[in-house]
Amino acid sequence: MAGERVRIRGAVQGVGFRPTAARVARRMGLQGWVRNDAAGVEIALMADGPRISAYLEALTRALPPLARIDALERSEDPSFVADGFMIVASEGEGAPRAVVTVDAAACAACLREVLDPLSRRYRYPFTTCTHCGPRYSIVERIPYDRENTTMAGFPMCAACRAEYEDEDDRRFHAEPVACFACGPRAALRRMDGRAFSADAFSMMDEVDAVATLLARAEIVAIKGLGGYQLCCDATSDAAVAKLRERKLRPDQPFALMVRDLDVARRYAELDAGDEALLTSPAGPIVLLRPRVVDARPLCALVAPEQPCVGVMLPTTPLHHLIMRRLDRPVVCTSGNLHSEPQCLTPAEVDARLAGVADWALDHDRPIAHRVDDSVVRRMAGAPRVLRRARGYAPSWMPLVASPDAPAILAVGAQDKATFAISQGDRVLLSPHLGDLDSEAAFTAYLDSFAALSELYAHRPQRIAIDRHHGYRSAQWGRQLAAARGLEVIEVQHHHAHIAACLAENGWRPAGADDLVLGIALDGLGMGLDGELWGGELLLARYEGFERVASLKPVALLGGDKASREPWRNLYAQLMAEMGWAELDMNFAHLPVVQDLAARPRDLLDSMLRSGTRCPTASSCGRLFDAAAAALDLHRDAISFEGQAAMALEALVTPATLEAAREGEHYPMATPKLGGDGLPYLEPLGLWRAMLGDLHAGIEPSLIAARFHVAVADGLILLAMRAQRQHAFRVAALSGGCFQNALLLALVVDGLRGLGLEVLTHTAVPPNDGCIALGQAAIAAAGS
Template sequence: MSEARSMAIRVRGRVQGVGFRPTVWRLARDLGLAGDVLNDSEGVLIRVAGASAAIETLIERLRAEPPPLARIDGIEAVDIAPLALAGFSVVESRAGAARTEIAPDAMVCAACAAETEDPAARRFRYPFTNCTHCGPRLSIVRGIPYDRAMTTMAPFALCPACQAEYDDPSDRRFHAEAIACPACGPRAWLIRLDERAPPADLPAGLDETAAVAALLRRGEIVAIKGIGGYHLACDATQGPVVAALRGRKRRDAKPFALMARDIGIIRRFAEVGPAEEAALLSPAGPIVLLRASGPARLPEAVAPGLDRIGFMLPTTPLHRLILQRMDRPVVMTSGNLSSEPQVTDEAGLHARLTGIATYALIHDRAIANRVDDSVARVIGGVPRLLRRARGHAPAALPLPPGLGGGAPVLALGAELKATFCLARGEEAILSQHMGDLEDAATFDDWRRGLGLYETLHDHRPRVIAVDRHPDYLSAKYGRARAAETGAALVEVQHHHAHVAACLAGQGRPLTAPPVLGIVADGLGYGDDGAIWGGEFLLADYRGYRRLAALKPVAMPGGAMASREPWRNLYAQLTAAMDWSDFARDFGGLALYDALAAKPRAPFDAIIRDGRFAPRASSCGRLFDAVAAALDLCRERQSYEGQAAMMLEALADGGEAGAYPFDLARRDGDGLPLIEPRPMWRALLGDLSLAVAPSQVAARFHRGLARAMVAMAVQLRGEGAPLFDTVALSGGCFQNAVLFEAVERGLADAGFTVLSHAEVPANDGGIAIGQAAIALATTAGAGPCA
């Protein structure tokens, strides 16, 4: 028989507000252990007495069977004086000691879904069914402490049956703050946005969710109040309806997200591998980008020019009940006009969505915080977040070894795909995706969200980190706030933050040697005041040194070049060859005629002058130029990254071949450069030979990937290597064709490769990189050698 002992077990991680205490209570009772469990400022504390083998089993089962929304970062157990306790109990948190921790909003769990489908259950067809394993969290929080009174569930007093579940540790709704049922919880109802009554010819006996399904099938556009904001929905198989939604929403070409009731329907339209299926079914329930290669096809208007479509499964019981009656996918796109924040309340619904949707399914549970859908893609066999929002934020991320314990840091991110990050103790809290701060309403929402996060986490920053760009709104806000509060200000170079975000996301210790960071993105403010975007940096958290770059090429018109790819094409071609050579060798191309018709003389003058044509080492603008050469979005992009996404979709990976790039050196300082001149001649030669555009696109991707690998090998040097690890970051590495070719090439060359997963590679991850750099540099460490 195992000896008796008493132990204190400390569990750290995401263990509050996720049903962890009742899980401990059930396991301990099953194992015949006595003791208690409580929340405190460090996580969960368990005191337990009983057979040594049973205590070891308890610890093993906690590691193996945590609640679905929990994340265990560590379990520590120490012997204590014998406990004189009978039975096992859940203890209320010590007054003022419990840490405020808000779990992410989570997709409806299987148990709650089953209740809504069971005619004998009291929550049959109830759209707001939830428990500690699922349902709203961040989206309903108004303040601290996190209990029902500080959420938008406060107006709904619990009925006796719900109160009994809430109070019972054996029930999965123990302390579920959003608990509700038809007797005491929120309700939904259907309205027409033109204030007319819903049609009388809907089938009799339908509840609100079934009526929405009927409207979608007949071709109506319906606004649906979801967990973190309104969506606009329509039948995705009806091309004219999808096109009408595009026109009304003013969304020319950006792909629409889709929702389907089950994976079987998704497989009719898209390829779903094991990793994609796991992501779709996860509690986060993100939109997952899938290859559109199923036996059936959706209208081109769903994702114009792309080979990927974004699917998600029903995120709430309300969505499940609607989709039950839909044997086809529906568009489920954000409820807004293009570039505006997603609508979250009924005032916004009537002001902004009337004229887009005819009907709306609304409910009386208020949305306190806008939370967009997360977006993920499997690249290189790994699910990677492209947008971190619902299901992920505001979950804390552990800081790498050596970065914890510093002064509280507030990092304010970039301008596009804006997020912010609060770092203190041993963790960093990265906000949900907030949008582009160029939009005034989005900037207001960003500031409001920042205030809420600081309140929820009682965060008073002593260090504020911002992007070095002089005109980013986030950076201006941070500089002003640092001046006002006396907090230390740390200005972080954009691409250094990208590398640090990758390192932090992979848990690389502060003491680890520098890596080669290859950062490929649209643009960032460089040390020399120029635009950077294709960088090779020797970097760690403390500092960086620029070792190489893509060849800088003019951006005629500055920001206009990001919107009109032909400008980048013209600049690239005239940097690679004289116009007379282009006319002589390739004058028979339609491409030549298109560029010859442009106002070349003024553009040549602008490029020579330089004031309105900044030189940029931007990988994104190189992609734009190649796409324009293939007549993809040549005149104008409808959304950021459209040309590059269409170019990737065109690359079919067929016949072998790669365009050549030179490794050259810049005049003056000798900075190594990737020179695209030979690529352009080879590409134009293929166009002259009428080579398939898909092959041209594929050869460009392969050629650029090989050039990046060759540059890394050259920079490593001979003898004692300068680095043995390469970190890949920046939005261009969300391109699977490029990423997988670079990763494979680097691995073949003997490098260890680090890349993004939980933290986005795009500017949505910048804030955590800024926070890591601020923590490292304010601790007094010196710069990277």
């Protein structure tokens, strides 16, 4: 009888794949074996081709919840002989190519045990099985076996060992399997070091005591899957204000954890799609429209001036046990100070959070890799990942490249940093690593790179960096390339955005002349010849691009200050459009114009005339900041990126959006720079109409809606102009401004109205978290 070897790559280790493969084989009467190795899973079968094909089809239908097959290769092995079907020991030789499965939220079966007084794992906070629990956050080497994880220091007791070795048990080879007798333990402590009795807070245990502390407006640092979280009662004004003051986070929204869907429904608007996201194995923070609650309402400081509030369910048995008797939301935010990475150890908590948390709930299972909570928002008809971390990353994606393409390291951007490493025709995008402004954050970025590179034995042959030489990631990439003698590929920021969207959607050119219209909207990125871009229409493919239109370049008054003080953008926009004489003659009575008149206009005008600290930029983000300032939304200053633009979006209601779409639109023109240069979006008509609405006393919500519609209208006009001059059938949207649900939906609808197929981000963020993927796709295309 003939034999075959089947090589399977994907999420196939630590997810119950081997026992499933064995059960299906035995049910079909096949002989052979299955094992883990450095590349994934290998199956040897003694059967003819048709029977093996039938087996693989049955196996695909029977996959466990966390398993995923990315690639399957079959090869003949005529000499193979077997008797029965066995699960054999892992083979660790060879270059690591296996997929390390991402961490998964606690499954229903484990939670039933945790809450069952008759179960031996009753109230055990680290209960897990092959369907859930820690994976990436504990793995240190491949293949994914217990001795290669941070569970190696916890020898299994006899009862856990029996489950681990029973092929019919859902804990068969569940590497983190443990119980009270042999596994990690949680411990509560006061941050001031003083003694206490847990019995004063709970009749159960120290984990349950945390619920009492939260209800008493205390701040507790809780060690989760991928790092510490800071938690407090989200309905307590005193607790939330205390956390904001101590964490140095005055306005940026906090995420909420709720006990279950019933509590979530009380505080936010949910539909079936939202519930599916909340209860998925990834267990992300889901951005939802908040409800007005009379009894125990949310503190107003949780998410001030935001269109949405972030909500998640408990992700581990530990969190479920804490939330068990809390019928209110709890703030659950990263355990760090502003601009620093999450704490991973009790020592880091003592060093960095001593002045923030009142209590800490530690545990003794080490964290191998830092992983923050993921954030998802449903926009324009689909769930869209805005922060890709726990439950989603790191994970491999197909790359439009040859299988023997050189290994690439793409270092990403400065903010919302990620990096990517490629192996042939696949690429791994790291989890979200935050902004790289602080030394601690950059060190965490380097640590994550070192860990993932070691895990997959990745040795780059090319390094792709952003053109902005001020980015720390780009500086480091250049230094690393020089030290190793590697080729450096500089990638334009907005080209990387569009390439990331194309790569995520698996776009392949139909021919040498096949191009897409890319629309990239963000704050700033280094363009060509030292220009600053931020609102670009590119005729693009992986290998290159042509800039075919942009937003109007306007001065960044004061340089970097313009990104923090929205009034500067409003002043620069109005001076670029109409000048002070027209503004003063027609609108001097408006409070916003009186506010600008009180600014140091002589100095500002001198800066604009000379260009001193006033680089021009075609920035969409700064245009939105200017509109927000006109409506007195954070006019003087913002405390976090995008704050003014998010407040502007939050101002719009469904009713005012409908009125804006059906009523008279703010006019937008599309002339050429200098009369015969690059087409651009001219907002002069927009500003005159917007100020006219302020003069007429139109409600701010309708003005904000009309602004959104006008920007989308202008982009569609530019796309129509490009369509008349160039042949393309696909449009791709990327950039942080497309985190705005209104703008995204309006632009998608408009482009589809032009007969275009529209590609958007869903699995990868549209913000700078996608830049590394785009850099890798562009560098691979140059092979």
